[in-house]
Amino acid sequence: MEVVYLDVADFVLVTSDALNIEVDEAFRLTALGIAETALERPALVVADTEVYRPLAMKAAVLYAALARYRPLVGRPEADQRVVAFLCLVEFVERNGMELDLDPDLAEQLVGVAEGLIGDSEFAQWLAPRIHERTP
Amino acid sequence: MRTMSIRLPEETAEVLEAIARAEDMTIADEVRAAIHEHIKRRSSDKALRGRLREQATRYQAVVDRLASS
Numbered sequence: 001m002e003v004v005y006l007d008v009a010d011f012v013l014v015t016s017d018a019l020n021i022e023v024d025e026a027f028r029l030t031a032l033g034i035a036e037t038a039l040e041r042p043a044l045v046v047a048d049t050e051v052y053r054p055l056a057m058k059a060a061v062l063y064a065a066l067a068r069y070r071p072l073v074g075r076p077e078a079d080q081r082v083v084a085f086l087c088l089v090e091f092v093e094r095n096g097m098e099l100d101l102d103p104d105l106a107e108q109l110v111g112v113a114e115g116l117i118g119d120s121e122f123a124q125w126l127a128p129r130i131h132e133r134t135p
Numbered sequence: 136m137r138t139m140s141i142r143l144p145e146e147t148a149e150v151l152e153a154i155a156r157a158e159d160m161t162i163a164d165e166v167r168a169a170i171h172e173h174i175k176r177r178s179s180d181k182a183l184r185g186r187l188r189e190q191a192t193r194y195q196a197v198v199d200r201l202a203s204s
Contacts, residue, residue, distance in 0.1 A: 008170060008173075008174070009170075009173050009174040009176075009177040009178075010177070010183075012174050013174070013177060013178055013183065013184065013187060014187055016178075017184070017187045017188055017191055018191060018198070023174060023175070023178045027170075027171060027174055032170065033140075033141075077204070078201060078202045078203065078204050079202075081201040081204060082198050082201045082202055085194070085197060085198070085201055086187070086190060086191060086194070086198070089190045089194060090186070090187060090190060093186070093190070101193070101194065101196070101197070105197050106196075106197045106200035106201060106204075109197070109201060110200075110201065110204045113204070
């Protein structure tokens with residue numbers, strides 16, 4: 001199945017809802033180039049080969065890129081992490097899957113954002129916690 | 136205002152230049168307006184907006200923990 005990725009419009013809408021601000025304000029806050037770079041990372045192709053597979057790995061690098069590149073100008077780290085996480089959730093669900101509400105999830109997300117947990121390690125942790133959506 | 140560069144296929148760049156000339160706008164203005172228009176269109180997608188709000192509610196405990204990190 002072809003993977004569906006998030007774009008800048010999705011990022012702005014997630015930001016608007018997550019931070020409870022108007023869409024225009026979320027657009028104004030977004031460093032478009034940085035957001036694009038982070039959002040495109042899961043789809044990276046080198047020499048005709050997808051670098052990040054499977055879906056858990058793509059979700060991990062999406063969260064890590066958004067949390068570390070910080071595309072929301074002038075907003076605190078916490079806001080960047082909240083928006084990055086909700087982008088991860090939407091990315092997973094848009095691709096027909098769902099993320100378990102694991103009690104250790106928040107600690108993992110903070111660890112990734114702070115660079116204490118690598119992308120691959122996070123992907124390995126995520127993989128068994130992503131499953132097909134129940135109708 | 137931030138400066139950024141974007142890579143576009145040659146054909147897309149030519150169309151964009153033509154539109155900008157016709158509308159007496161800069162290419163940068165044209166790109167900004169196009170992105171803004173795309174976001175406005177997407178923001179009227181009620182299914183998407185509802186799903187995003189539902190996700191924020193469902194994962195509220197995680198969001199609260201991240202918000203205090």
